[in-house]
Amino acid sequence: MDFFLSNLLNGISYGMILFLIAAGMSIVLGIMGITNLAHGSLYMIGAYIGWTIFVQLGMNFWLAVFAGAVVSGIIGLLIERIFLKHLYKQVNEQVLLTYGLVYITTNLVTWIWGGRYRLQFTAPELDMHTVNLGSFSFPLTRIVITIFGILVALILWYLQDKTRIGAIVRAGMDDKEMVQGLGINLELVSMAVFFVASFVAGLAGVIGAQLLSTYPGLGENVLLLTLAVIIVGGIGSIQGALVGGLLIGLIDNFGKALFPQYAMFTIYFAMIIVLLIKPSGLLGRSK
Amino acid sequence: MSKVILQKFRYSRLVPFLFITLLLVVLPVFMPKNVQGIMTKFLIYAVFAISYDLIFGYTGLVSLGHAAFFGAGGYAVAVLSLHYGTNSFWLGGILAIIVSTLLAVVLGFISLRVTGTYFLLLTFALAQLLYSVAWNIPWFNSEGMQGIARINFPSLGIPGEIWSDATLYYFVLVIAVICYYILRRITKSPFGHALVGIREGEARMTALGYNTWLYKYMGYIIAAPFAGMAGALFAYYSRFISPAQFGLGTSFYPMVMAIIGGTGTLFGPVIGAGVVVFVEYFASLITPERWPLILGIIFVLSIMYLRSGLGVSIYKLWQKVSNSNGNSKS
Numbered sequence: 306m307d308f309f310l311s312n313l314l315n316g317i318s319y320g321m322i323l324f325l326i327a328a329g330m331s332i333v334l335g336i337m338g339i340t341n342l343a344h345g346s347l348y349m350i351g352a353y354i355g356w357t358i359f360v361q362l363g364m365n366f367w368l369a370v371f372a373g374a375v376v377s378g379i380i381g382l383l384i385e386r387i388f389l390k391h392l393y394k395q396v397n398e399q400v401l402l403t404y405g406l407v408y409i410t411t412n413l414v415t416w417i418w419g420g421r422y423r424l425q426f427t428a429p430e431l432d433m434h435t436v437n438l439g440s441f442s443f444p445l446t447r448i449v450i451t452i453f454g455i456l457v458a459l460i461l462w463y464l465q466d467k468t469r470i471g472a473i474v475r476a477g478m479d480d481k482e483m484v485q486g487l488g489i490n491l492e493l494v495s496m497a498v499f500f501v502a503s504f505v506a507g508l509a510g511v512i513g514a515q516l517l518s519t520y521p522g523l524g525e526n527v528l529l530l531t532l533a534v535i536i537v538g539g540i541g542s543i544q545g546a547l548v549g550g551l552l553i554g555l556i557d558n559f560g561k562a563l564f565p566q567y568a569m570f571t572i573y574f575a576m577i578i579v580l581l582i583k584p585s586g587l588l589g590r591s592k
Numbered sequence: 593m594s595k596v597i598l599q600k601f602r603y604s605r606l607v608p609f610l611f612i613t614l615l616l617v618v619l620p621v622f623m624p625k626n627v628q629g630i631m632t633k634f635l636i637y638a639v640f641a642i643s644y645d646l647i648f649g650y651t652g653l654v655s656l657g658h659a660a661f662f663g664a665g666g667y668a669v670a671v672l673s674l675h676y677g678t679n680s681f682w683l684g685g686i687l688a689i690i691v692s693t694l695l696a697v698v699l700g701f702i703s704l705r706v707t708g709t710y711f712l713l714l715t716f717a718l719a720q721l722l723y724s725v726a727w728n729i730p731w732f733n734s735e736g737m738q739g740i741a742r743i744n745f746p747s748l749g750i751p752g753e754i755w756s757d758a759t760l761y762y763f764v765l766v767i768a769v770i771c772y773y774i775l776r777r778i779t780k781s782p783f784g785h786a787l788v789g790i791r792e793g794e795a796r797m798t799a800l801g802y803n804t805w806l807y808k809y810m811g812y813i814i815a816a817p818f819a820g821m822a823g824a825l826f827a828y829y830s831r832f833i834s835p836a837q838f839g840l841g842t843s844f845y846p847m848v849m850a851i852i853g854g855t856g857t858l859f860g861p862v863i864g865a866g867v868v869v870f871v872e873y874f875a876s877l878i879t880p881e882r883w884p885l886i887l888g889i890i891f892v893l894s895i896m897y898l899r900s901g902l903g904v905s906i907y908k909l910w911q912k913v914s915n916s917n918g919n920s921k922s
Binding site (some may be wrong): 334340392396397398401405406407408409410411412415453513525528529532536539563566570572573576579580585 | 639654656702705706708709710712713714716717718720721723724725727728751823844848852884885886888889891892894895896899
């Protein structure tokens with residue numbers, strides 16, 4: 306029972322981090338039709354900025370979270386302004402260009418911060434604290450991560466489904482010309498979407514540093530996980546990213562606990578099974 | 593009779609032919625060993641890139657999983673070497689072709705159920721599955737490491753054959769030329785034109801009575817053995833194969849080569865492979881640890897500025913030159 310419960314809670318908190326990363330990429334992919342493979346790198350940049358501010362400069366953890374998120378958001382916005390806005394509806398070009406950015410950011414991060422693994426870090430008030438659940442104790446940070454994930458999910462879902470901005474964004478996905486014809490500045494909207502997506506990725510980077518340690522190859526590894534989440538959950542919705550993130554998080558945790566010799570294998574296997582049953586993902590809009 | 597031959601080898605075709613022959617056949621003899629190695633690598637990636645061009649450039653399918661076939665070919669050779677102690681090219685090469693083709697039959701059937709972004713994601717997922725298989729199953733790994741090491745030069749079963757870097761180069765050259773010739777014939781055939789037709793307008797091809805799904809599936813399968821062969825040659829060349837051969841990075845190589853050189857031309861991806869491999873070589877001489885940065889910048893620049901392709905530009909330039917020559921003669 307303890308085994309089940311601890312893996313369940315670990316899986317959920319891990320899944321929440323995956324959700325935070327994948328939500329932005331899924332929205333950008335589904336709504337703006339942009340495949341941004343550098344999204345994992347934005348996560349990594351957030352993590353490194355957070356590390357510098359919190360560990361190196363010894364400042365407040367929550368300030369580090371905010372700074373990581375803002376820097377990632379700005380870099381994401383720059384990527385959209387400089388490159389991706391010229392490549393609307395050109396999938397091959399987007400894919401290749403953003404993968405080039407993965408190489409560039411990975412190498413620059415190695416250049417600036419060195420190739421060493423950085424230790425996992427988190428807020429001092431959360432560190433070492435545990436919550437007792439019956440016979441076993443559970444680290445407080447993981448619970449905070451989970452609550453954080455739920456909070457962000459609620460905010461994003463509210464923005465997407467219940468507000469006028471969300472309606473404009475969703476309408477732009479279906480009929481760009483018509484939305485522009487209504488006098489809405491879609492360019493501004495897509496900039497905002499891109500910024501929020503990158504912002505959340507950077508935020509996840511600092512929060513998630515407790516679970517995934519920080520190292521130069523992080524961007525690409527996170528990208529692989531994110532793609533798995535998007536494939537399983539379906540493109541273009543917060544709910545899809547949440548379901549996908551939780552599923553991948555749980556599968557990964559239980560997979561590692563039950564069949565330790567087949568680490569990554571369980572994720573990709575799950576991914577293939579979902580794709581065979583429903584190619585557009587569990588909550589994806591089928592064409 | 594001689595006039596007919598002369599007409600066949602028109603001025604405009606003979607010169608580039610001689611130039612390429614000089615570059616690929618004669619020049620490497622006088623080159624140091626490591627340059628021969630780089631030339632070998634270039635030819636291997638060229639085969640990989642033209643194989644990808646068939647589905648990417650000609651058919652218009654954006655796959656992020658072409659490394660699946662490259663890796664399969666490499667592992668076919670590597671497993672034969674590790675578990676059966678043979679480095680016969682006749683066994684290894686043929687097994688690489690069979691394995692990658694069978695793999696394409698299965699993977700293509702799964703991936704082509706969907707189109708567009710989903711096709712991209714699905715091909716990526718399948719290649720990644722193979723990556724994790726190669727990583728996790730001990731049978732695919734040498735003792736105590738990830739990957740298979742100590743793969744020997746291929747053996748052709750000819751008594752008294754001696755292998756060196758130069759022999760391997762010419763061996764790869766022969767195979768690369770054969771692959772190029774076969775793919776050239778395929779793309780010039782009615783089948784190849786049908787693939788281009790699908791790229792340009794699938795609905796129209798359907799209206800003309802083509803079973804476009806079957807054509808795409810066939811194209812996907814036909815491209816695979818060439819990538820498998822490139823993978824097999826890569827295993828002989830690098831003497832080491834690792835799960836990274838199935839990875840996302842490997843899938844991106846032929847894509848960037850095709851785009852740099854010019855997609856849907858076969859000749860372009862060869863140029864692209866040359867650019868990438870030689871830039872990598874010079875970068876590794878000057879600043880090895882910055883190579884990924886340079887590669888990333890190549891990706892970005894080729895998308896922003898070279899989208900029509902370097903190979904296409906060279907071809908157009910050549911046509912201009914030869915046309916003005918022809919005019920001055922007449």
